Amino acid sequence: MRTLKTSEAAAILNVSPNTLRAWERRFGYPRPMRSPGKHRLYTHGEVVALRDALNDGLSISSAISRAREAVRADTHVLLGALTAFDLGRADQAMEAALALRPLERAVEEVMLPSLDEIALRNGVDSAPWAWSAAWAAEWVQRARRLTPPPSRAACVLVGDATAGPHDRRALAIRALELFTARAGARVVTLPVGCLAGLGPVLDAHRPDAVVIAGAGSPDDELARWAYAVRASVGALPVLLFHRGVRPGRSASARTLDERASAAVSQIVAAIEPPSGLPEPGMGERSQSVAARPRRMSA
Template sequence: MTAIRTTAAAELLGVSASTLRSWERRYGFPTPQRTGGGHRQYDLEEIEALRESLGHASDAATAVALARRDHAYDGGRVAGRSSGGGREPSSVDRLRRALRRFDEAQADHVVEESLHLRSLERSVDEVLLPAIERLDRDHPGSAEYAFGWRWGSRWLAAAARTAPPVHRPPIVLLLDGTTTGSLDALRVQALELALRRSGVLPINVGADLPATELTRALERITPDALVLSGRAVPLDRLGRLVFAAQRAAGGELAVVDFHGPLPERRAQGVERLDPAPLVARSRLLQLLDGEEPFRVRRGR
């Protein structure tokens, strides 16, 4: 289960945190777990089911009922339990098997089926990425994994081309230090797709770019957040790029790490985002919208 905080769950639903808590008390859904400190942690699948149902219902009570039904159906059929108590292959297993057979048509079919049960973002987070990760774990360096990676990259690129037009002012600059064929490269692609579908413009530039070129590019754009990703670029080079970006932004810029080189959660004033692209997007949107702002200041 992927768990998110109250503020992130409320942001995904487009309601206030107090409204979300009132639904919990009144309808018993969504049903958060409690951390050791007593803070709510919501199941991302429940929140996504509720978000989808809100678009089809005229009131909160109906939306909650639809979400509870859809979540129960999803959890039973897709997680691998049939109504008769037997086992069915999960969507992840079916996709992995299709990719192992080099069966692109069947791989497309599995994801299309998932889109009837989940949002596109959840299908990426819960089906596409896990299936390719399992291929890498079971057959590292194999032709099957290479085929699966390229199929996944093409699928994500096609979904990005059909994403709604950018309609929000923030710009997210990704310093991409991933390598072609790596799982991290797919995760960064998935984060870009999730940002585009939320109306935010992501601009991806290679982290091997000279600092002078980055400075020149930033004369044309003003990013609101900087995302460090990948481990293929040395930290000292990355540091020079971050400094150049901060200087171009006037000495203040939100800097976060997503599957990047920084080992600690808030190492050197840089927050490490959740590894799931959908949850990482939620946190980025919080930063961009001014909720729990996290800024790094450097001298000009």
């Protein structure tokens, strides 16, 4: 995916950088990413779509509406491919989506809405949903395999509490795992129903935070798993993702944003060393993280 600095995007649109930033504040478009140095990076496809609309003589508000529709068209293309059960077209639709936006936005703005629409039309107990969900899970797995090695010392343990691969929340959880790995953390996912041999796995990975993801497992099963995790590695920060509101839930467990990209930012904040302290080397358990007061409960 090609990105542009503010000055480059402004030049393509034939406006000043200040005007471009004013459009961003007023209309939320074009919406930039941020570089590691916190500089704006605009997606080339979004800028070009806006330029073409402006060249047709539209006002800025109308041009932005047209550019957004052009970008949103990718969702319709993917939905059509999945409805036709065409793997090749589905892959091509995601490649086109990636040409216009970062991977995280391609998943959240194109893939997940398309899968939601199929679930609404057919139900999650239908063959079209099963087929589409399997394609999406495989696509996310391929993206995960292409993710660079972890750049952070921290490890995130994901307790999969879904009702299985056809659970409607499962794909959002796979997206969370992918985005967390792309943020540089190690990710280990274990079903909350699996207790046998849990200790050696946790001893090998030494997680720094636990994300309980999904609402398909009963509370008693989750409580047993949480107790086993705590017995193996001690008290950890507990974060809930797509768990839903449950009576009697411990106040020590923090609920994450339902958008995977926003949830990852919250996870990184929970595992990041305090500002000003060096991050420990790969494979070392962070003393700064381990020293924090932490509680783990279901």
